[in-house]
Amino acid sequence: MKKYLLFMLSPFLFLSCDQPGEEKGQIEDSEKVVATHTVDFNKELPDLSVYHLPSTWTTQDNKDIQLEDLRGNVLVMVMIYTSCKAACPRLIADMRNIEKQVPEEYLGKTKFIMVSIDPETDTPQMLNSFAKENLMEDDHWMFLRGTPEDTREFAAVLAVSYKKISPIDFSHSNIISVFNEEGVLVHQQEGLGVDNTETVEAIKAEVSN
Amino acid sequence: MKTIIRLAVCIAIMIQSQAYGQSGSMVKIEGGEFIPLYGTETAVKINDFYMDVYPVTNAEFLEFVKKNPRWKRSEVKRLFADESYLKDWINDEAFPSDRSPNAPVTNVSWYAAKNYCECEGKRLATVDEWEYVGMANEKQPDAREEENYNKYILSWYETPKTYKNEIGSTFRNYWGVYDMHGLVWEWTSDFNSVMIGGESRKDSTGDNNLFCGAAAVGATDLMNYAAFMRYAFRGSMKAKYSSKNLGFRCVEDVEKKAL
Amino acid sequence: MKNFKTSKKRFVYLFFLAALVAGVLTSCEKAVAAKENPELMKVYGESEAEMTAPPMVPRPVGKRAATKLIVNMEVVEKEMEMADGVTYNYWTFDGSVPGSFIRTRVGDEIEFHFKNHPDSKLPHNIDLHAVTGPGGGAESSYVAPGQQATFTFKTMNPGLYVYHCATAPVGMHIANGMYGLILVEPEGGLPPVDREYYVMQGDFYTEGEFGERGLQPFDMNKAVDEDADYVVFNGKVGGLTGENALHAKVGETVRLYVGNGGPNLVSSFHVIGEIFDKVYVEGGSTINENVQTTLIPAGGAAIVEFKVDVPGELVLVDHSIFRAFNKGALGILEVEGAENEKVFGGKISEGVYNPGTSVTGIVEEVEDSAPVAEMSMADKMERGKQVYTQSCLACHQATGAGIPNAFPPLANSDYLNADVHRSIEVVKFGLSGEIEVNGNVYNSAMPPQNISDEDVAAVLTYVYNNWGNNKTEVTQEMVKKVK
Numbered sequence: 001m002k003k004y005l006l007f008m009l010s011p012f013l014f015l016s017c018d019q020p021g022e023e024k025g026q027i028e029d030s031e032k033v034v035a036t037h038t039v040d041f042n043k044e045l046p047d048l049s050v051y052h053l054p055s056t057w058t059t060q061d062n063k064d065i066q067l068e069d070l071r072g073n074v075l076v077m078v079m080i081y082t083s084c085k086a087a088c089p090r091l092i093a094d095m096r097n098i099e100k101q102v103p104e105e106y107l108g109k110t111k112f113i114m115v116s117i118d119p120e121t122d123t124p125q126m127l128n129s130f131a132k133e134n135l136m137e138d139d140h141w142m143f144l145r146g147t148p149e150d151t152r153e154f155a156a157v158l159a160v161s162y163k164k165i166s167p168i169d170f171s172h173s174n175i176i177s178v179f180n181e182e183g184v185l186v187h188q189q190e191g192l193g194v195d196n197t198e199t200v201e202a203i204k205a206e207v208s209n
Numbered sequence: 210m211k212t213i214i215r216l217a218v219c220i221a222i223m224i225q226s227q228a229y230g231q232s233g234s235m236v237k238i239e240g241g242e243f244i245p246l247y248g249t250e251t252a253v254k255i256n257d258f259y260m261d262v263y264p265v266t267n268a269e270f271l272e273f274v275k276k277n278p279r280w281k282r283s284e285v286k287r288l289f290a291d292e293s294y295l296k297d298w299i300n301d302e303a304f305p306s307d308r309s310p311n312a313p314v315t316n317v318s319w320y321a322a323k324n325y326c327e328c329e330g331k332r333l334a335t336v337d338e339w340e341y342v343g344m345a346n347e348k349q350p351d352a353r354e355e356e357n358y359n360k361y362i363l364s365w366y367e368t369p370k371t372y373k374n375e376i377g378s379t380f381r382n383y384w385g386v387y388d389m390h391g392l393v394w395e396w397t398s399d400f401n402s403v404m405i406g407g408e409s410r411k412d413s414t415g416d417n418n419l420f421c422g423a424a425a426v427g428a429t430d431l432m433n434y435a436a437f438m439r440y441a442f443r444g445s446m447k448a449k450y451s452s453k454n455l456g457f458r459c460v461e462d463v464e465k466k467a468l
Numbered sequence: 469m470k471n472f473k474t475s476k477k478r479f480v481y482l483f484f485l486a487a488l489v490a491g492v493l494t495s496c497e498k499a500v501a502a503k504e505n506p507e508l509m510k511v512y513g514e515s516e517a518e519m520t521a522p523p524m525v526p527r528p529v530g531k532r533a534a535t536k537l538i539v540n541m542e543v544v545e546k547e548m549e550m551a552d553g554v555t556y557n558y559w560t561f562d563g564s565v566p567g568s569f570i571r572t573r574v575g576d577e578i579e580f581h582f583k584n585h586p587d588s589k590l591p592h593n594i595d596l597h598a599v600t601g602p603g604g605g606a607e608s609s610y611v612a613p614g615q616q617a618t619f620t621f622k623t624m625n626p627g628l629y630v631y632h633c634a635t636a637p638v639g640m641h642i643a644n645g646m647y648g649l650i651l652v653e654p655e656g657g658l659p660p661v662d663r664e665y666y667v668m669q670g671d672f673y674t675e676g677e678f679g680e681r682g683l684q685p686f687d688m689n690k691a692v693d694e695d696a697d698y699v700v701f702n703g704k705v706g707g708l709t710g711e712n713a714l715h716a717k718v719g720e721t722v723r724l725y726v727g728n729g730g731p732n733l734v735s736s737f738h739v740i741g742e743i744f745d746k747v748y749v750e751g752g753s754t755i756n757e758n759v760q761t762t763l764i765p766a767g768g769a770a771i772v773e774f775k776v777d778v779p780g781e782l783v784l785v786d787h788s789i790f791r792a793f794n795k796g797a798l799g800i801l802e803v804e805g806a807e808n809e810k811v812f813g814g815k816i817s818e819g820v821y822n823p824g825t826s827v828t829g830i831v832e833e834v835e836d837s838a839p840v841a842e843m844s845m846a847d848k849m850e851r852g853k854q855v856y857t858q859s860c861l862a863c864h865q866a867t868g869a870g871i872p873n874a875f876p877p878l879a880n881s882d883y884l885n886a887d888v889h890r891s892i893e894v895v896k897f898g899l900s901g902e903i904e905v906n907g908n909v910y911n912s913a914m915p916p917q918n919i920s921d922e923d924v925a926a927v928l929t930y931v932y933n934n935w936g937n938n939k940t941e942v943t944q945e946m947v948k949k950v951k
Binding site for chain 2: 047048049050052053149152153155156157159160161162163166171173
Binding site for chain 3: 365369441442444446452453
């Protein structure tokens with residue numbers, strides 16, 4: 001019976017598999033998450049847009065979103081896990097430093113996103129309390145978790161490597177990435193506590209674009 | 210739920226998947242524990258799973274491309290494959306005449322390989338799973354300490370153009386799987402779990418600002434160059450890259466197969 | 469109070485002196501900053517670097533200003549000849565071992581385009597010892613097969629530097645040939661000379677012993693034990709001999725850029741028949757003069773210069789001398805031109821020296837009377853060629869031509885054809901002292917070849933039936949009789 005059901009579903013889904021970029025159904029439903037934007041949603045996405053990834057993510061407010069819902073924002077993304085004691089606090093600090101240098105009027109069009117590499121531990125509740133502890137409750141802060149598979153795929157797009165090295169710890173690369181309004185990767189900074197001038201400039205340039 | 214959707218996405222193709230190639234032939238790998246060369250100092254547990262006996266061939270991948278036009282060379286999104294994707298193919302639906310239909314397909318990106326497996330109702334093996342099967346020689350499940358086993362692998366690294374050979378042209382290992390060594394490199398689902406950057410000498414100290422945690426290579430095992438170079442290769446790849454010496458095969462979980 | 473005046477005077481004097489010194493110092497510092505801090509050097513224009521395979525080097529930088537220099541380099545994994553009948557899968561920078569010579573000047577801004585050929589099996593990168601920065605560029609240049617990376621750096625220090633691949637396992641990448649030289653000339657360039665060449669030593673580790681034929685795989689165990697089968701110049705036995713020999717004319721000054729890729733062995737670089745007028749020690753700025761042998765560490769280099777005064781063949785060797793004659797570390801620089809007896813008079817007299825008593829003990833040999841099976845002519849020729857490759861080729865060369873003034877020819881050799889028993893004796897027991905072959909006098913030493921009678925018969929048969937010799941077939945019986 002289950003199989004039959006899938007068979008019936010398949011024509012639609014097959015189409016969507018074929019052209020993930022064309023699907024717009026979700027956008028109207030999740031207007032709340034999306035900031036005001038100036039992007040023409042009827043325009044086809046650039047080839048390199050991260051929004052070609054057809055995956056669902058859950059926010060710290062326990063909302064499900066598609067990546068594409070973020071279209072129109074400049075995204076500053078980093079992959080972390082909340083129980084991390086080594087590099088992640090420094091990465092969070094780096095994110096905060098970048099955020100501080102972005103003019104306030106730009107923040108409405110910028111999202112600072114922390115994607116968990118440990119979705120098993122980082123439940124929406126965990127992410128929520130992490131956001132509170134770190135005073136990252138403004139709208140432009142966002143925490144996401146997905147399936148382990150989608151997380152792996154997303155990391156592949158960012159060229160982030162990570163590996164579980166013990167029941168509680170991961171090793172991972174420390175990369176902060178900036179995406180433009182169409183979801184194209186425009187800048188990456190690698191390492192901890194590095195000079196973030198270029199990253200800030202990249203964000204400003206994209207937002208004012 | 211997510212996996213069901215993914216399965217459904219490709220189900221139209223699944224129906225026909227038995228019609229072409231050798232994709233049907235899988236063997237069961239009995240799980241167990243082992244300590245891989247890289248990434249952990251404790252044993253890793255591997256569950257039972259099924260693995261393709263052979264890597265995916267040119268003919269099989271051509272069928273896949275025909276049914277999934279978004280993976281045609283001219284249509285693939287640059288996010289999912291760079292310019293070297295299927296570079297040697299004559300056009301969208303023809304591989305070069307000097308390649309056997311039964312030779313392993315190469316120059317495919319990780320996304321393409323992953324989606325191929327998904328459309329078969331399968332997935333790519335994890336690095337640990339691949340290494341678990343890869344440590345077998347003809348007779349033993351773990352031949353990592355055999356000199357000849359390591360020499361065989363090292364000599365492959367120095368043998369040019371093996372991607373032109375047909376599948377099944379290397380040895381059948383303990384599990385009944387062919388071509389784990391000696392034909393092509395293979396994509397794994399979490400190839401990007403390897404923290405080897407370009408600076409190999411720094412990596413081995415574990416003191417690396419680019420990475421959190423210390424996934425350094427255990428100095429004791431540095432002699433195991435044969436395996437180490439597989440990790441170095443993985444560490445050099447990005448998901449949209451493809452390479453002439455890099456193909457893939459799929460695996461399947463036992464529960465799923467039973468379904 | 470009393471001293472006030474004097475101390476005041478002294479104070480003024482000191483002040484004056486201090487001011488003077490300070491003035492000199494600041495102006496001096498300014499000059500240094502403008503002239504010598506390469507970081508602040510302006511670059512003018514842009515050009516693509518000329519890249520050359522060994523033994524050639526690109527044109528000198530001369531008086532040109534610092535510029536933006538584009539360097540293109542490609543990693544290629546390919547099979548090439550290691551010795552006669554022996555091949556090896558080399559990993560190379562630009563298809564040669566050593567890789568292309570890169571020539572820059574201090575203050576240049578290098579934009580390095582590093583490519584890994586799509587057919588490559590492995591990721592590679594490059595660590596240039598001329599780079600001031602992390603890993604010498606290793607991390608920035610790490611590329612998977614079929615990918616490329618671009619990185620930039622400024623040449624801060626003049627000198628001759630090694631570059632090499634630093635991808636794990638580093639030792640294996642270097643052992644397979646991944647090294648070369650980059651020269652950073654000082655402002656205004658190095659003083660002009662008549663000839664410049666690029667020579668680089670490397671050690672190789674193969675599964676088969678030296679000379680064993682066929683495609684030889686890399687042997688990791690030997691490499692770890694530092695037990696080299698080959699120690700060679702420019703990537704192979706004969707890389708600098710025969711048609712690959714270097715050339716110069718009498719009166720010219722020759723400059724050799726000599727590197728040592730390793731991976732393991734340190735080179736005692738020496739040119740037989742010359743004295744280095746100048747050595748830029750370790751490739752740096754210190755110049756030593758009148759040097760016989762200069763040490764070149766693995767991963768290091770040296771610039772040597774000498775004026776060639778007399779014609780003849782100069783022999784480049786690693787003076788850890790078994791490497792030269794048994795493992796391949798031997799090259800030739802042919803010098804043409806007129807004799808100069810003031811510099812080298814040659815031999816002017818000779819005679820017998822007989823102190824009267826023999827110090828050599830008499831060893832009684834046990835007769836081996838077991839009958840032996842004689843090989844067929846075809847087998848002898850085949851076996852003979854193998855023995856020749858292993859034991860004779862390094863000195864007498866693949867064509868039997870020998871090396872003038874050092875090793876007599878076996879091709880068309882009157883000495884050889886005159887007396888087969890003498891030839892057997894030479895192979896079995898060695899030969900020292902002067903002999904004349906085809907009108908030339910040779911005076912060197914050949915050690916006894918520690919090989920079986922069967923092999924002596926085979927190798928001599930091979931030699932006699934090649935290169936225009938008199939086609940004698942040497943049997944084991946004949947060999948046995950010579951004592």
